[in-house]
Amino acid sequence: MHTKNFEHVIPFHLIPAHQISYPLLEVILVSPDGRRTRLSLLFDTGASVTTLKAELFELIGLQRWDEGQPVQPGTGGGQITVYQYTATIELLGKLITCPVWLNNQFPSNPYFVGVLGRDTVFNEFGFGFWEGTHELYVTGNP
Amino acid sequence: MTNSIRAHEVTSDLKTIVTSAVSTGAKSPEEALGILERLDRRGIESFVTETSDSLIRYWTIGAQGFLNPEHAAVIRSKRPSPEHENVLDWLSKNIADIQAQYTGQWIAIYANAVAAANPTLHELLGQIIGIDRPFITFIPKEPVVWKFTYAHQKL
Numbered sequence: 172m173h174t175k176n177f178e179h180v181i182p183f184h185l186i187p188a189h190q191i192s193y194p195l196l197e198v199i200l201v202s203p204d205g206r207r208t209r210l211s212l213l214f215d216t217g218a219s220v221t222t223l224k225a226e227l228f229e230l231i232g233l234q235r236w237d238e239g240q241p242v243q244p245g246t247g248g249g250q251i252t253v254y255q256y257t258a259t260i261e262l263l264g265k266l267i268t269c270p271v272w273l274n275n276q277f278p279s280n281p282y283f284v285g286v287l288g289r290d291t292v293f294n295e296f297g298f299g300f301w302e303g304t305h306e307l308y309v310t311g312n313p
Numbered sequence: 314m315t316n317s318i319r320a321h322e323v324t325s326d327l328k329t330i331v332t333s334a335v336s337t338g339a340k341s342p343e344e345a346l347g348i349l350e351r352l353d354r355r356g357i358e359s360f361v362t363e364t365s366d367s368l369i370r371y372w373t374i375g376a377q378g379f380l381n382p383e384h385a386a387v388i389r390s391k392r393p394s395p396e397h398e399n400v401l402d403w404l405s406k407n408i409a410d411i412q413a414q415y416t417g418q419w420i421a422i423y424a425n426a427v428a429a430a431n432p433t434l435h436e437l438l439g440q441i442i443g444i445d446r447p448f449i450t451f452i453p454k455e456p457v458v459w460k461f462t463y464a465h466q467k468l
Binding site for chain 2: 184185186187197199209210211224226227229230264278279280281282283284
């Protein structure tokens with residue numbers, strides 16, 4: 172029997188009109204000039220890298236969304252080109268500098284503007300995912 | 314560390330609402346409830362006393378550089394600011410109105426209110442300079458389609 176301890180319990184966010192719950196996490200994106208902006212991201216264990224809508228490029232100090240290193244990740248919907256950068260986010264009390272992809276084909280949704288992916292970010296935490304109770308358990312001391 | 318103390322308005326919109334509530338009063342219970350509900354929606358605590366006065370908690374006192382940013386992040390994760398709580402709940406509750414009013418626009422939410430909206434994020438960012446940690450999202454024109462592993466469903 173393995174036992175894990177988690178300091179945070181994050182209820183999935185319920186979309187009341189549709190009775191659907193989603194694991195959404197609020198992060199603070201820290202811009203190079205110190206500006207801090209809160210964003211909602213979908214917790215996505217299937218995403219290798221944290222990915223944001225391309226329009227957010229200014230918040231990571233860019234002049235254009237596509238001035239970085241192009242990457243062509245495979246997705247369920249085919250191959251796309253995203254651009255990779257480094258950004259600093261604050262999540263559950265931790266400041267994390269991690270790779271970020273900007274994607275100009277990211278679907279628009281009022282409840283989130285990106286996905287929280289594994290690279291670097293997940294190393295800082297341990298996660299327990301309880302679909303039945305619609306809860307995400309998180310520890311900052313994995 | 315800077316220990317200067319400053320009092321500041323949350324937004325000019327809030328100032329207008331609060332000033333209006335204080336200066337003109339309410340001519341009917343319905344009007345009073347309307348004013349108090351508007352304040353509620355913006356996260357401002359208010360109530361009516363037994364002597365028919367209104368009391369509104371409006372001003373925030375801030376101490377710049379109160380502590381190290383790393384330590385602040387830890388504290389905020391354990392004690393979120395009231396105006397930063399449940400923004401998604403607030404968004405869900407008001408999504409129909411927000412979609413009707415701001416479709417195709419980026420919006421900034423602060424203290425349970427839309428502080429600014431603009432079709433371009435660049436313009437929006439110019440409008441919200443000075444607002445501390447606004448919540449930003451985009452209200453799409455097209456129907457929302459969930460393309461992720463969690464659901465394949467049109468909302």
